[in-house]
Amino acid sequence: MTTTTDTVQAPSLDYAAIKQRQQAVWSSGDYAIIGTTLQIMGESLCEAVNLRAGSKVLDVAAGNGNATLAAARRFARVTSTDYVPALLERGRVRAAAERLQVEFRQADAEALPFDDDSFDVALSTVGVMFAPHQERAAAEMTRVVRPGGCIGLANWTPDGFVGQVLKTVGQYVPPPAGLRPSVRWGTEQGLHELFPGQQITATPRDFMFRYESPRHWLELFRACYGPVHRAFAALDPDRQQALERDLLALLERHNRGGSATLLVPGAYLEVVIRRPS
DSSP states (O other): OOOOOOOOOOOOOOHHHHHHHHHHHHHSTTHHHHHHHTHHHHHHHHHHTTOOTTOEEEETTOTTTHHHHHHHHTTOEEEEEESOHHHHHHHHHHHHHTTOOEEEEEOBTTBOOSOTTOEEEEEEESSGGGOSSHHHHHHHHHHHEEEEEEEEEEEEOSSSHHHHHHHHHHHHSOOOTTOOOGGGGGSHHHHHHHSTTSEEEEEEEEEEEEESOHHHHHHHHHHHOHHHHHHHHHSOHHHHHHHHHHHHHHHHHHOOSTTTOEEEEEEEEEEEEEOOO
16 A cells, blocks of 8 residues: 655745845845944854954855954954945945954855855854845855854844844735745754754844834834835835834833833844864
8 A cells, every 4th residue: 555645845936036135125224224233243253153363254144244343353364245235335344444354245145155164164143044045045154164163143033022023024025935034043943954963052142222212213223124124115104104003012012121211132042053073
């Protein structure tokens, strides 16, 4: 007797089209304004990987350079990459202001233009997690790190504040069907799926969002943070008001600052992945 098992076929994804759309999202607004506030995440990540002076470091999906600058301040030899040229330019300006030596290079996280085993450390702070083809991005980060080297990541979690912001926005502007959620990178299960057979240490952290008020946060993210900026731009006025209400309610639920200010913990995983020697 032959038993057959039905399988569900995942929808075919046009990753090139999705990536083009995402690049437009992250090119909109002014992410560098938000990114600069996250600098402490890059500093903490460099300590987590025990970064050594003189190490060859690659920052993947670097944005405006938080992990880049943190590594360069520790006298690493840093190459900073992103697929949004304007963000790389913001990182270049920041590095020049501190007279830090950094190489900046436009590059796709899913097709890194570097040889195998080129770096001692690869880093990404809330960057590579947004690559649409997650397995390919993870494989590329692994490929360019030498045996015995490590990968350091800071990734928003699904249940944390930013994960809930992305979920709320997705209810108004749904992602392509079949696309894995970016916050998969903020789960231990997702990390083990993406980096099979590697030693993974994941430590829960909180980044504290400190703003004048929920309205202040909303105005800044609506103007500057690509996913929120583009969502509002895609909606009619009534839906914009509904999204605004939902985001303000989310902020109020997470706010620990009372009525005088906004203090919201943003949960993320600080991840260190050791490549076998």
